[in-house]
Amino acid sequence: MTPALSTWSRNIAPSPTLAVDAKAKALKAAGKDVCGFGAGEPDFDTPQFVKDACAKALAEGQTKYAPTPGIPALRKAIAESYAARGFAGVTEANVVVSPGGKMSCYLAILATVSPGDEVVIPAPFWVSYPEMVKLAGGTPRVIAAEDTTGFKVTPDQLRAALTPRTRMVVLNSPSNPTGAVYTRAELEALVRLCVEAGVWILSDEIYEHLVYDGQTTCSPATFSPEAARLTITVSGYAKTYSMTGWRLGTLVAEKSLAAAVGDLQSQISSNATTFAQFGALAVHQHPDKAKAALAEMQVAFDRRRLMLWEGLNAIPGLSCYRSQGAFYLFPNIRAFGLSSADFAARLLEEELVAVVPGSAFGSEGYIRLSYATSDEVIRKGLERLARFCGKLSA
């Protein structure tokens, strides 16, 4: 007889976005002409100067364990870049480099959430937040936003969700899956409530450099000394520099919390891959090259965003909020009367178009499309989507 699996593995839902991506890739490998809008990663290659720096480190023998929270030069460079952006008094002691921004988020939650604690998560949410909270023994408390409010939660919603058990509030702007970007004033109102309640703020800023329409981003940790003490800022290189496979994430927090995160990491994964960290260091050492690489992607993403947004809104029955960040659009499909899972499954089966159902992100009635794909795929995908929606309405 096989012994039972743990509560943890029985309770966790595997990542639905990775599942859609895997299914689309399998169909493609079988020779099918799939239009993939499922992927949550840029379609560009990692900039050459970053790869060169990593290759050089590898050739020079940077292949051993490094200090758990990261190689000193990288932690120092990260601290300096945050300090220059208004993070008062941040030094390398506030910084932990982890194997991926996903790991940074999980460690932040493990370091702050105990069994029975509640974590407020605005929906539509990134698929991993609720599962990570559950793995820490905590309880996710979801507050939902719709396209009518630009997918942003209000201070009233947050106030109503805070209880004596609340330990943390998750903020993710620009957002995956909606692309929504909170304004400074909107974030300040939410952060003020968190400060009053004395709860941690997990600010996942992984898409901080991908904004359009002249939109800007800001960090809760820069709002006030109280906000700085309570905010755990997560970011990384994956989305900004097309480095998803490198598995490098960054976390900035108050010193004792950063130390706790480092202690957890020392038992769970040890350091992020040593030579990969030298690649990331090159981003800080060559700001002009980094800026040029980023600018090229920003221009392409913005063009595709507008092309996809206009195309979606031209399809009768679909309506799509004009999101200003990340590389996702989150159109409303309620007019078709299908669940988002059925819509996505039939769309893949009948038209070979891969999208992720909104239900995966805690929001029924929507689908997520990533425009981190070629103009050609967007054009073809829109034609197929229009035909599919036409069939549904007929």
Ligand SMILES: *Cc1c(COP(=O)(O)O)cnc(C)c1O
């Ligand atoms: C992609 C992503 C991350 C982290 O990505 P890594 O590849 O683990 O660095 C974190 N948060 C959100 C919302 C993301 O979309």
